[in-house]
Amino acid sequence: MDNKASISLRIDGRDVTVDEGATILDAARQAGIRIPTLCHHPALPPYGGCRLCVVEVDGAPRLAASCVMPVRAGMDVVTVNERILETRKTVLEFLFSERPHHCMVCSQSGDCELQSLAYEHGLDHFEVPGLNDEFPLDTTHPDLVLDHNRCVLCGRCVRACRDVAGNMVLDFHNRGGRAMIGADLSDQLGQSSCVSCGLCLQVCPTGALYLRHRTHYAVGGKARDRRSVPSVCPSCGLLCPTVNEVLSDHLIRITTPWDNPGAAQGQLCRKGRLDPFRELGPRLSRPMIRNEEGEWAETSEEEAQAAAGRLLAGWIRNHGRSTLFGLISGRRSNEEAAAFRRFMTIALEGARIDTLAGNAFRNLSRLEETGVRGEPPIEAAGEADFLLFLGDGFAQSHPILLSLARKARLDHGAPLIVLGPKNPLGPWASIHLSASASETKNLLNRLANGEAGNDNLEEVRIVAQAWAEARHPLLVLSPEYLAASDPGILHAALALAGRKRTEGKDAGVVPLRPEGNSAGLWGVGAASTEPWNEPERFRGGLVVLDGDELPDADETRALAAAEALAVITPYQIPTWMEKAAVLLPTPTLMEIEGHFASYDGGRSVFKTRVRPAPQGVRPLEDTLALVEDHLRSALKARSDAGGRPMWMEASS
Amino acid sequence: MTVKPKVATVWLEGCAGCHMSFLDLDERLLDILGKIQLTVSPITDFKDYDFSETTLGIIEGAVGNEEQEEVVHRLRRCSSLVMAWGDCAVFGGINTLRNQYTPGELIRAGYIEPPLGPGQVAPNDPVLPRLLPRVVAVDQVVTVDIHVPGCPPSPQVLFYALGEILGGRRPRIPPDILHYD
Numbered sequence: 001m002d003n004k005a006s007i008s009l010r011i012d013g014r015d016v017t018v019d020e021g022a023t024i025l026d027a028a029r030q031a032g033i034r035i036p037t038l039c040h041h042p043a044l045p046p047y048g049g050c051r052l053c054v055v056e057v058d059g060a061p062r063l064a065a066s067c068v069m070p071v072r073a074g075m076d077v078v079t080v081n082e083r084i085l086e087t088r089k090t091v092l093e094f095l096f097s098e099r100p101h102h103c104m105v106c107s108q109s110g111d112c113e114l115q116s117l118a119y120e121h122g123l124d125h126f127e128v129p130g131l132n133d134e135f136p137l138d139t140t141h142p143d144l145v146l147d148h149n150r151c152v153l154c155g156r157c158v159r160a161c162r163d164v165a166g167n168m169v170l171d172f173h174n175r176g177g178r179a180m181i182g183a184d185l186s187d188q189l190g191q192s193s194c195v196s197c198g199l200c201l202q203v204c205p206t207g208a209l210y211l212r213h214r215t216h217y218a219v220g221g222k223a224r225d226r227r228s229v230p231s232v233c234p235s236c237g238l239l240c241p242t243v244n245e246v247l248s249d250h251l252i253r254i255t256t257p258w259d260n261p262g263a264a265q266g267q268l269c270r271k272g273r274l275d276p277f278r279e280l281g282p283r284l285s286r287p288m289i290r291n292e293e294g295e296w297a298e299t300s301e302e303e304a305q306a307a308a309g310r311l312l313a314g315w316i317r318n319h320g321r322s323t324l325f326g327l328i329s330g331r332r333s334n335e336e337a338a339a340f341r342r343f344m345t346i347a348l349e350g351a352r353i354d355t356l357a358g359n360a361f362r363n364l365s366r367l368e369e370t371g372v373r374g375e376p377p378i379e380a381a382g383e384a385d386f387l388l389f390l391g392d393g394f395a396q397s398h399p400i401l402l403s404l405a406r407k408a409r410l411d412h413g414a415p416l417i418v419l420g421p422k423n424p425l426g427p428w429a430s431i432h433l434s435a436s437a438s439e440t441k442n443l444l445n446r447l448a449n450g451e452a453g454n455d456n457l458e459e460v461r462i463v464a465q466a467w468a469e470a471r472h473p474l475l476v477l478s479p480e481y482l483a484a485s486d487p488g489i490l491h492a493a494l495a496l497a498g499r500k501r502t503e504g505k506d507a508g509v510v511p512l513r514p515e516g517n518s519a520g521l522w523g524v525g526a527a528s529t530e531p532w533n534e535p536e537r538f539r540g541g542l543v544v545l546d547g548d549e550l551p552d553a554d555e556t557r558a559l560a561a562a563e564a565l566a567v568i569t570p571y572q573i574p575t576w577m578e579k580a581a582v583l584l585p586t587p588t589l590m591e592i593e594g595h596f597a598s599y600d601g602g603r604s605v606f607k608t609r610v611r612p613a614p615q616g617v618r619p620l621e622d623t624l625a626l627v628e629d630h631l632r633s634a635l636k637a638r639s640d641a642g643g644r645p646m647w648m649e650a651s652s
Numbered sequence: 653m654t655v656k657p658k659v660a661t662v663w664l665e666g667c668a669g670c671h672m673s674f675l676d677l678d679e680r681l682l683d684i685l686g687k688i689q690l691t692v693s694p695i696t697d698f699k700d701y702d703f704s705e706t707t708l709g710i711i712e713g714a715v716g717n718e719e720q721e722e723v724v725h726r727l728r729r730c731s732s733l734v735m736a737w738g739d740c741a742v743f744g745g746i747n748t749l750r751n752q753y754t755p756g757e758l759i760r761a762g763y764i765e766p767p768l769g770p771g772q773v774a775p776n777d778p779v780l781p782r783l784l785p786r787v788v789a790v791d792q793v794v795t796v797d798i799h800v801p802g803c804p805p806s807p808q809v810l811f812y813a814l815g816e817i818l819g820g821r822r823p824r825i826p827p828d829i830l831h832y833d
Contacts (some may be wrong), residue, residue, distance in 0.1 A: 102739075102743075103739075103803075103833045104746060104833045109832070109833040110833065115832060118832070119827045119830045120827050122827065122830065124742070124801055124825055125742050125789070125796070125799035125801065126743065129788070129789070134752045
């Protein structure tokens, strides 16, 4: 129930009524009256730092910063008059004079709030001469550049890092004219505890914080030259909405809407915001096959598809289909997975079909058979009062959990416990026990039966105590444990949570899927319910990749023995090229459109295409259909491959 | 017959981009040239700077050496109005990168430390103008009446500013064509 009192005031002669506690700026915006701001950001707590939003209240001689001044009944506010405009101009001039803001050599020119405000206020020159000091440029971070020469000390990045990301890496250092934004205790960004969520990039109003890798090296360009493509990030099953800024098919920036209703609450993680700018290797834009010497060489599309068809047909003729497999990355879209499934069930009927990290599917589907359910959403991590991370892979697969965990600790003091080889939470972890898989399972069992409370190790006793006190604890199972051949940790975690629930507490286990669209692919039927069962007997097949994803233990064994392998991939990844005989190009996730499923498969979201694929790179569906044609004609044709090695089969 | 106002333009420490942008006025240039007398300009390339009775003095480039300082003072003395064109004249521009160093350091880094080729010497002719300690915007040397920033200023903004002046008005550049880059 909203029991806030209403307050009436006048702004520029208009009567405005707002809730008590609103600021003058809130009231003006509600009434559609524009007050220019710079340090203010709707997603961040007000700060009152830049004084650009000054207004006159009741004719008082001193102007008030409207972003922090609460409304009072009967207030008479003037937002524009000559004195106010002169003050704002002076504020802007001082901001420009403090650092060498040279727009003509700044990559953010045309996309800079400081510059836009100066244009708006008609500043065609500065009366205050600029300081000529050179400020440092911090290029130590792999993704961000912090250029102090462009900084206006608005503190947006500080507030975003502290209040939204819960990270507290950035803060002001020094005072007055020597004040600077700094990371941790005067570290360079690259050596700091920064988790690379990139939120500071999204809030910086100038060119002080910017993305260091661009897919081209020209400037960002004017806002009117760019396109904003709304899409979703398919990196994990949270499917955060993204806004992709594109300048003539080059990706410039990725942001997220601030009203993002999902787990991220206005945030993106490293995978969503920064990783799409990284090339995972040289791009495979033309098909490649091995030549007579076994070396990789580019070839025509037709020839490569024919080679893939001959490779698979040759194996089928000589060894049958039961030793072939098809593996698809859990990052590809539902539509691609459906085409892959069709290829596998029709063209390669009898071969094994699976997703990369298919063990995770089988471990989870067996649970469903036994009726063990009750999987809470990942978002619950932010609300939990006890978070137990099983394994450390969560930081790689779902980096947003790092942020949610910090928020849980900050907001309601949730203990954060990591059981795994590494501690991705760093100093935020309450306790990190460097435990192997068997030790983790053992500890979960001992927590369930109460033995852990009497453990010799003090840390274990503290964990047991915290677990006993927790009212809505959450166990987060990292993908490496979910995809393990032995699902013991998953079962132990479920048993532990189940015991807690019998006490009437709201305990849950979140099993993290290894790849973004794992649940979607499983729903399409691109995974096998049967375990691998002697993976070494498989000798060849077809693999569809997105990039650097890793197969699980059984699949690694199958791939190690593979002799006839065709790989469809956007990149030339050396580990796969060692095994493969044919490489066929395919678009990256930024270059496809299609449906992706949420982490638990409960929701399906359409992802739009952000930029076109390079010329000559076909959609996966087309490539598979063409390979299928060649496979069929190769199977019809009677030609003897003799005793030659399989890679020669591909190039003959 | 009315006397057309005399306009002089000078090119100081800058890249000539502002004058190029002026030439980009294309057919509008004929319109402008019909209304003014262009006396001194890098376009006319007269070697002696006769600024006498100039109505509008236009300056491209920042002030970085003693000669440029003198030109600016002479133009100001002779002109009713002075207009600064471009980021260098208005703000100092890219030339101010050198303000982190002393002129001595610059000469050393540019001419003395790099190995000189056979027969080459560092420029030391006494007629060469000395560098000022710092490159500055024109309005830090003389009063500037009209500022048109931009790197370079677009032909539109130059046309607008000239049109306003020739129409007897003081130009106030609208935000949509005001730009610093």
